[in-house]
Amino acid sequence: MSSRHFSESLIQASLEWLQSDLQDAAHDIDHIQRVVAAAIKLGKAEGANLDVLIPAAYLHDCVSVDKRDPRRSQASILSADAAIKWLQQHDYPCELLPEIHHAIASHSWSAKIETKTLEAQVLQDADRLDALGAIGTARCLMLGGQWNNTLYHRDDLLAQHRDLDDKTYCLDHFFVKLQHLPGQLKTDAGRQEGERRWRWMQDFISQLQSEVSE
Ligand SMILES: [Fe+2]
Ligand SMILES: [Fe+2]
Missing domain, CATH: 1.10.3210.50 (Hypothetical protein af1432)
Structure with a gap:
């Protein structure tokens, strides 16, 4: 499902970009699609801004770092940076970018960043539900x-x-x-x-x- 700004064509473009660099069988495109679906469901129930939440959900694991790599704890921040760069290249409304960055950066355990927005909390919950x-x-x-x-x-x-x-x-x-x-x-x-x-x-x-x- 697209949002007002994250259109069907941006979804397709993001999936193509993601295909090129996903880390393991538990973090494949199906994981992304499940997290997106759960994020939309929870986001609607909680009244989150889908123009922030949906791109954040699609791009939340866009940089993969192996579990044994010392940069592992930085993975969500690297993903947030890369996602923002990609969204800028695709002319996504710039006023939404800081919240998208925060939601992606704070989604993982290892980053130890407190979730400060509803969209960040929803994305983190959606990602964690996929472990249950x-x-x-x-x-x-x-x-x-x-x-x-x-x-x-x-x-x-x-x-x-x-x-x-x-x-x-x-x-x-x-x-x-x-x-x-x-x-x-x-x-x-x-x-x-x-x-x-x-x-x-x-x-x-x-x-x-x-x-x-x-
Ligand atoms: Fe992740
Ligand atoms: Fe994930």
């Missing part, structure tokens, strides 16, 4: 596979008698990071959806546990 639910579970396991992680700890799946280690076990990432996400979402609409998705993940964990301990 069925899609979040699939992405987590897919990335774990890419890094040669093991699915779970054979003798202590829920880590009741050991320290969590999500660099070794995919399932531990649910407890290290993902279970805390719903409570960290910033908009009411985002939190509601986050809690719904986390409940599904709890069912997934119970089901997994029942199957592997048979």
Whole structure:
């Protein structure tokens, strides 16, 4: 869906530009499309400015930095800078650019930038929702596979008698990071959806546990 200023042709042009530099299977064009869709849904519920939110959502991961790269914590700022440059080249209204920059720069964990606008909060929530639910579970396991992680700890799946280690076990990432996400979402609409998705993940964990301990 386009906005008043971010037209259908800008969407197509941005997708073509993004195709050339996306980092991994969990951060592909489908991730972008899901984040855009969630951002629009939450943005409408919260009354956000879609002329800021939609371009920010399309371009939020436009610069990819590998997880092991020391510049990783700068990725969202690099993305924000590159997105603004691209929007300027496409004559996007310049009064909207500072808010788009802020929304992109503050969306990630590692940048540690406080979200100061509704649009920044909505984009961050939309991006984090993609780490929850069925899609979040699939992405987590897919990335774990890419890094040669093991699915779970054979003798202590829920880590009741050991320290969590999500660099070794995919399932531990649910407890290290993902279970805390719903409570960290910033908009009411985002939190509601986050809690719904986390409940599904709890069912997934119970089901997994029942199957592997048979
Ligand atoms: Fe990102
Ligand atoms: Fe993202």
